[in-house]
Amino acid sequence: MRRDCSHLLPLITILLLFPAPSHGQAWSSILASSRAINWTSAGLPATLPDGETTPNPWTPPTRTQCGSTISASGDPTTDTTNVNNALAACASGHYVLLAAGSFTFNSNIIFYTQNGVTLRGSGAQSTIVTLTGTAMIQMGGAYGTTTCTWTSGFAQGATSLTMSGCSGPTLVAGELALLQQCDTGFSGAGCTTGSSVDNGGLYVCGNTSACIRAGEGTGTPESQSQAVYVTSVTNKGGGSYTVNFTPGLYMPNWSSSNSPTVNATPGAKTSSVYGNGIEDMTLYNTGTANFSVNFNISYASWVKGVRFLGSGAITPLGMYNDKNSLVMNNYIFADVALGSNYPPAMQEGGDSDDLVINNFMTSGVPWEGTGSAEGNVVAYNYSRDTFTAYVIDFFEHNAGSAFMMYEGNQTGSFQDDDTHGTHDLNTWFRNYISGWEEPYVTLNPAGITWDSFARFENAVGNSIGSAQLTNYQSTWSDRLPSYAYSLDSTSSAHDDPLVQATALRWGNCDTVTGTCRFQSSEVPTALTGNAVPFQNSVPSNNNLPCSFFLPTYTSTNCTPTYSGGTGLSFWKVCTSWTAFPTSCATTETPAFPIAGPDITGGPYVNGHAYDNPASIAFQKLPIDPAYQKSYSITGSSWSSGTETLTVSGLPNTTHLMGGFQITGASACNSPTGGEFLMTGSSSTTVSYALASNPGSCAGGTMKFPDVRQFDERVYQNDAGSSDSPPAPPTGLAAQVD
Numbered sequence: 001m002r003r004d005c006s007h008l009l010p011l012i013t014i015l016l017l018f019p020a021p022s023h024g025q026a027w028s029s030i031l032a033s034s035r036a037i038n039w040t041s042a043g044l045p046a047t048l049p050d051g052e053t054t055p056n057p058w059t060p061p062t063r064t065q066c067g068s069t070i071s072a073s074g075d076p077t078t079d080t081t082n083v084n085n086a087l088a089a090c091a092s093g094h095y096v097l098l099a100a101g102s103f104t105f106n107s108n109i110i111f112y113t114q115n116g117v118t119l120r121g122s123g124a125q126s127t128i129v130t131l132t133g134t135a136m137i138q139m140g141g142a143y144g145t146t147t148c149t150w151t152s153g154f155a156q157g158a159t160s161l162t163m164s165g166c167s168g169p170t171l172v173a174g175e176l177a178l179l180q181q182c183d184t185g186f187s188g189a190g191c192t193t194g195s196s197v198d199n200g201g202l203y204v205c206g207n208t209s210a211c212i213r214a215g216e217g218t219g220t221p222e223s224q225s226q227a228v229y230v231t232s233v234t235n236k237g238g239g240s241y242t243v244n245f246t247p248g249l250y251m252p253n254w255s256s257s258n259s260p261t262v263n264a265t266p267g268a269k270t271s272s273v274y275g276n277g278i279e280d281m282t283l284y285n286t287g288t289a290n291f292s293v294n295f296n297i298s299y300a301s302w303v304k305g306v307r308f309l310g311s312g313a314i315t316p317l318g319m320y321n322d323k324n325s326l327v328m329n330n331y332i333f334a335d336v337a338l339g340s341n342y343p344p345a346m347q348e349g350g351d352s353d354d355l356v357i358n359n360f361m362t363s364g365v366p367w368e369g370t371g372s373a374e375g376n377v378v379a380y381n382y383s384r385d386t387f388t389a390y391v392i393d394f395f396e397h398n399a400g401s402a403f404m405m406y407e408g409n410q411t412g413s414f415q416d417d418d419t420h421g422t423h424d425l426n427t428w429f430r431n432y433i434s435g436w437e438e439p440y441v442t443l444n445p446a447g448i449t450w451d452s453f454a455r456f457e458n459a460v461g462n463s464i465g466s467a468q469l470t471n472y473q474s475t476w477s478d479r480l481p482s483y484a485y486s487l488d489s490t491s492s493a494h495d496d497p498l499v500q501a502t503a504l505r506w507g508n509c510d511t512v513t514g515t516c517r518f519q520s521s522e523v524p525t526a527l528t529g530n531a532v533p534f535q536n537s538v539p540s541n542n543n544l545p546c547s548f549f550l551p552t553y554t555s556t557n558c559t560p561t562y563s564g565g566t567g568l569s570f571w572k573v574c575t576s577w578t579a580f581p582t583s584c585a586t587t588e589t590p591a592f593p594i595a596g597p598d599i600t601g602g603p604y605v606n607g608h609a610y611d612n613p614a615s616i617a618f619q620k621l622p623i624d625p626a627y628q629k630s631y632s633i634t635g636s637s638w639s640s641g642t643e644t645l646t647v648s649g650l651p652n653t654t655h656l657m658g659g660f661q662i663t664g665a666s667a668c669n670s671p672t673g674g675e676f677l678m679t680g681s682s683s684t685t686v687s688y689a690l691a692s693n694p695g696s697c698a699g700g701t702m703k704f705p706d707v708r709q710f711d712e713r714v715y716q717n718d719a720g721s722s723d724s725p726p727a728p729p730t731g732l733a734a735q736v737d
Contacts, residue, residue, distance in 0.1 A: 026545040026553075027427075027460075030506060032536040035425055035456055037250050037403045039549035042377040043326050043355030048275045048300050049174055050092040050116045056551075058328050058357055059569065060277055060302050063118055066094035072101035076132060080105045083119070092116030098281065100126035105135045111276040111298075112141030121281025124307040124331070124710045125581060125624075128282045136289040140273040140298030140322060146171055148241070148262040150179065154254040159247070161262070164240040169266045173232050176272045176299055176323055177245060178350070180372075181260035183208075183221035183399075188259055191222045200498070201530025202253050203453060206371065206399025206421030211453050213419050213493050223400030223421055225372040226250055227323040227352035229299060230264075247353070250374050250403050252533070265297055274299040280712065283316070284309040284336075291318040295325055295351070302326035305712030309627065310345070310364070311337035317346035319354055320370075327356045329570060329712040331618075334364025335387065336627050336707060338651035342387050344368035349398060351376060358570045358715065360614040362658065363387050363705070366411065371398025371420065377549050380408040380570075380594075382614035384437065385658040390444045391436060396423055405429065407548055408594055410612045412437050418451035418491050425534075427458040429548045432595040432609035435484070436468040439679050439689065440657045445469050447510070449486040450503065452496040456534045458504045459485075461544045463595035463602075463609035465511030472512045475500060484510045502527060504536050507544055507597045509608040516597035516608065518542050546593050558598060564719055566592045571718035573613050575620040581711030588616055589718060613715060621708040622673060623661070628703040633665065636697035642679065643668075643690040647702050656681040658705055665700030675706050 027036045043057025052061040067086050073079050083103075086096045087110065095118035111117065119137075121127030131137075146168035153161030161179075163171075171177060182188070183204045185197035196210035205211035206223035228245040235241055243262065254260055265272075278293060283306055285292040292310065293303055295318065302325060308316035316332050319325060332345040345361035348354065349370030356378045361367060366383030383393045393411040396404070399421025406414065407429045414433060416423040428448060436445045445468035450457050464484045471480040474489040476497075483489075488499035502524050509516040520538045527535040546553035552567055564572075571592060574584035591599060595609040602610040611619075635646035650656060659675035662668050670676055680687040686702065 026548045030460055030539045030544070031427070031458055031504070032534065034252070034534050035458055035504070035536060036427060037375055039375070039377050039405045040551050041247065042353045042375060042549060043324065043357070044300055044302065045324050048116065050275060052093055052116065052275065057355055058326060060118070060304065060326070061093070063093055063095045065097050066090040067096065069097045069099045071099045072103045076104040076106035079103045080107050080109065080135070084110055087111065087117055087119065088113055090114065090117045092275065094118075095120045098122060098127045098129075101128070103127070103129045104132060105129060106132050107135050109135070109137040110141070111137070111139050112273045114276075115273060116275035118277035118279055120279045123280050123581065124282045124305060124712070127280070128284065131283060131285040131289065131292055132287045134289045135287055136291050137278060137283070137293045138296060139276055139278075139294060139301050140296040146264045146266055150260040150262050151240070151256070154256065154260070155249070156252040157248040160242060160244045162236070162240060162242055163262045166239065166241070171230060171233050171241070171243065171262070171264045171266055173230050174272065175230050175264050175266055176297060176321070177228050177230050177243070178225055178263040178321055179228060179249070179254075179260065180222055180225045180263060181254060181258040183223050184258070186221045187257060191220055191259065196221065199530050202424055202534070203422055203455065204253070204400060204424070205453065211399070211418065211421045211494065213491065216419055223372055224251065224402075225350055225400060226374045227321060227350070229323060247375075272297060272299050274301065276301045278303045278306060280305040282307040282309065285314050285316065286311055287314070288312070289314060292316045294318045294320065295322040296320055298322045298325060300324045302328065303330060304328045306330045307710040308332040308345070309336045309707065310334045310343055312339055313341040313343050315343045315345070315347050319346070319348040319351050321350040322354065323351060324353045325351070326354070328358055329715055330359045331708060331710040332359060332361045333705070333707055334362065336705060338629070338656075338705065340652055340654055348376065349373055355379070356381065358614050360618045365392055365395070367394045369396035369398065369401055369404070371396070372400040373404060374402050377405045377407065378409065379406070379549065380612050380614060381411070382409070382612060382618060383411045384618070386412070386437060387652060387655055387657060391442050391446050396426070399423070401426060405548060406431060408612055410594065410615045413446045413449065415446075415449040416451060416454040416457065417449070418453055418494065422453035422455070423457075424454075425456045427460070427548070428462055430461045430544075430593045430595045431463075432604060432612070433462060433464045434466045434604070435464065436466055437657060438466065439677055441468065441679065445482040446486060447484040449490060450488065450499050451486075452488050452491040452494040452499060455496075455498050455502045457502070459508055460504070461507045461596040463509045463599070463605035465605050467511070469510070469512055472510065484512050498531060502531055502534060506539060507542060509597055509605050511605055514606060542597065544596055544598065558593065558596075563591065564589045566718045568592075569717045570715040571613055572716040573616045573620070574714045574716060575616065580622055580709060581713050584713075584716070587716060590616060617714045618708065621710060621714060623675060624707045624709045625703070627705065627707040628661070629705070631702040631704065633662070633697050633700040633702055636668070638690065638693040641689060641691060642687050643694065643697075644685050644687045645697055645702065646685055650681070650683060650686070656686070660686070660702055660704040660706060662697065663701050663703060665697045667694040668697035668700055
């Protein structure tokens with residue numbers, strides 16, 4: 001089913017230096033070329049700057065160990081020094097291996113003094129790293145600031161520009177450049193001249209009252225940004241330079257009238273940080289740093305097979321101003337401290353062409369977009385248990401996102417909100433969106449929400465709904481609750497009729513209408529004024545490709561429900577073990593794609609949706625007792641299939657949710673290795689579904705949270721694949737700390 005195209009890698013490398021044509025893309029029979037880009041190049045490039053190659057965008061290069069395996073010393077300063085020294089001494093194309101054991105880092109682990117190096121643990125259950133104080137792992141770093149005036153080369157797809165008037169060190173090949181410009185209607189240094197002007201089309205606005213909810217996020221109106229990789233810089237004399245870069249410009253609205261700039265951080269290094277990786281360990285942050293891992297201006301770097309355990313207000317993973325990086329096969333539990341801050345599991349902003357794939361994210365907010373991002377792909381992730389009093393899972397929170405693509409995710413909801421400004425030209429494809437935090441009934445069941453100034457948005461082949469959703473769509477005029485779609489209805493400040501007028505919906509299934517809809521009335525065929533370039537013809541048929549970004553599956557018609565042989569290295573999931581995590585006993589291969597009108601027989605949305613691999617893994621992984629806390633059960637009651645426990649000292653009293661175990665009350669104890677799932681909670685109680693009355697549970701103990709044991713070897717190569725990852729380290733023993 002999958003052909004080995006490795007012999008084409010040299011050709012692919014050459015082609016990636018040129019802007020991708022719009023014709024021949026997987027979406028070309030559905031979306032107008034103005035509404036989409038080539039997403040197949042998101043993730044790791046085929047060739048890294050040092051010559052290492054990757055078989056596909058989600059598989060890092062094979063590397064060789066450098067130096068001796070590092071053992072935990074028992075002293076935080078020694079652990080930190082040993083690892084930093086080993087990384088600094090490691091040549092490109094190698095990895096530093098941490099032995100099984102418990103490490104503590106009390107200051108930053110630094111990747112920005114070298115390139116092409118991996119920090120690899122001996123498995124997420126074996127290598128446990130605790131971050132204390134302000135310690136974090138820095139994947140990239142800034143060495144100075146260069147800002148230049150961008151004087152020409154603004155056409156969409158352009159791969160060359162001219163700049164002048166540079167401040168700071170000279171930009172050179174091998175660096176990342178951030179292309180930015182003032183928002184619509186603004187210009188000048190600091191974007192202080194002018195005012196926000198809604199042009200009735202591709203409107204970019206942030207940090208001003210014209211486009212944000214009242215009182216939130218005022219500041220510099222400079223939201224649009226694309227990160228590009230510089231391939232050459234030519235000095236033209238007189239302070240002028242020609243810069244060649246890849247990929248081409250995504251947005252069609254770059255203009256000298258918006259005072260565009262070229263920004264970079266050259267200086268002590270001759271190139272941006274690239275090709276660094278973190279793999280196969282647990283990172284437990286008990287400190288005060290903003291992140292556990294921060295990509296921060298890095299190129300073609302990755303985090304893979306890591307269990308993140310966050311605490312307090314710390315966001316475990318941040319992706320900022322980087323490009324072509326990869327986040328794959330990770331487990332992110334945002335807040336094991338069970339506080340009330342709801343930190344996001346990960347934040348992503350100012351980056352381009354990154355790939356976030358096959359992760360599961362629990363507690364806090366699973367994924368938060370922080371704006372100014374273009375061309376990223378967020379795919380096949382699973383989220384649950386957000387610890388919030390309302391449904392909010394994957395949401396773009398700040399202004400300036402464009403050409404984002406969400407595919408195959410399984411989650412409660414998606415939102416492009418107007419808290420901090422506008423969003424344009426984003427696409428949702430073949431996601432399963434339940435609309436609620438099952439089995440916990442939250443305050444606002446919701447599927448896809450596009451707030452004011454979310455324009456030219458595309459929803460294709462999604463499966464949306466559950467019994468919690470009662471309305472098909474909500475608009476500014478009716479503001480209906482519990483909806484599959486909200487089109488400009490939840491904003492507290494602005495009415496934007498162009499949200500609904502410019503939205504494209506095709507081939508989506510929902511539980512409210514009980515149909516899969518191919519309605520010409522939901523395709524924007526006749527826009528006016530500045531919106532005309534983004535109107536879309538009604539597709540000629542109902543065929544959908546399997547994927548908008550996986551190269552092997554971008555045919556115009558997807559034969560539904562592959563039950564094996566997808567050729568994906570993460571699609572088969574281990575569901576039981578004779579010895580966790582090394583000896584898999586049984587596996588499950590989910591349907592592919594997981595959702596859409598051509599998918600039948602699934603457990604969700606009238607048969608049109610299945611679990612994705614990350615969801616199956618989460619359900620089957622064993623619970624890790626090392627991170628459970630104990631709470632005394634002082635009373636209980638049962639009524640109509642619901643058991644309610646009165647519990648002493650519950651944390652996170654705003655909105656606790658998730659799995660838990662009961663011990664010490666024989667009639668109430670959870671099944672061996674199993675858990676109960678909360679259906680409700682308060683400051684003193686926890687409720688869950690139970691078929692019959694167990695009697696009194698008083699005197700028992702509630703164990704919570706149910707953090708999973710984890711190892712990325714839970715994901716296995718589906719038959720027929722040519723993208724198998726490197727073999728995991730051998731001779732390892734599982735260890736629970």
